Amino acid sequence: MSLKYCILTIQERCRCGLSQSSICPLCSANEESILHMMRDCPSMKGSWLKVIPSALTRSFFMAPLFDWVMDNLTNKDNFLGMVIPWAIFFLTFIWQIWKRRNCFVFNDSSHGIDDTLHHSISWSTHIEACRQPTTPPRARQPTLTMWQPSIHVQHCLNIDASVDVLSGLGSVVGVLRTRE
Ligand SMILES: [Zn+2]
Numbered sequence: 763m764s765l766k767y768c769i770l771t772i773q774e775r776c777r778c779g780l781s782q783s784s785i786c787p788l789c790s791a792n793e794e795s796i797l798h799m800m801r802d803c804p805s806m807k808g809s810w811l812k813v814i815p816s817a818l819t820r821s822f823f824m825a826p827l828f829d830w831v832m833d834n835l836t837n838k839d840n841f842l843g844m845v846i847p848w849a850i851f852f853l854t855f856i857w858q859i860w861k862r863r864n865c866f867v868f869n870d871s872s873h874g875i876d877d878t879l880h881h882s883i884s885w886s887t888h889i890e891a892c893r894q895p896t897t898p899p900r901a902r903q904p905t906l907t908m909w910q911p912s913i914h915v916q917h918c919l920n921i922d923a924s925v926d927v928l929s930g931l932g933s934v935v936g937v938l939r940t941r942e
Contacts, residue, residue, distance in 0.1 A: 769796050769860070787867050797827050799863055800856055809875045813855075815839035815848055846886045854889065855882040911941045 772794035776784035786794035788805045801810065802823065814822050815837060825833060834852040841851040858878045866872035873881075911918065918939050925932035 771796055771799050800859055806859060806875050809879050846890050850889055851886040854885040858882045916941055
């Protein structure tokens with residue numbers, strides 16, 4: 763949605779005549795564009811600096827929106843040496859940033875950016891775990907069980923029974939067999 767400019771930022775609301783001001787509600791210092799909301803707002807820039815892969819450091823805060831998103835989604839690094847691909851963490855962090863911003867705008871409450879970062883790590887860890895192939899459970903192999911007559915006895919009585927615990931009804935079945 764961000765690549766299609768379909769996110770209703772304050773700047774977009776202002777452009778449509780839905781808001782008097784286009785100033786970011788979190789920092790009150792710049793217009794709230796999509797890139798400002800996701801990347802450039804001083805309220806979250808420090809968190810990005812803690813986590814961005816070294817390969818992206820040089821261009822991270824300079825790239826225009828489309829290039830920025832695509833560079834991050836195609837980056838093959840893992841997040842901070844963990845097993846989480848950077849692209850997965852990037853998407854979850856963006857989502858959590860948008861959610862945090864909306865909590866502030868609509869509910870006048872907001873978690874700290876470090877909480878948002880930890881939520882994103884937790885989400886991406888879970889998503890990555892779900893992506894891993896799992897070995898299907900082994901199908902149960904039916905085993906043929908049959909009565910073997912004993913060489914020491916002439917007759918055998920096999921009994922089985924069952925009870926329905928709700929109704930209290932039960933039944934018993936028996937089979938009397940000879941050696942032959
Ligand atoms: Zn801001």
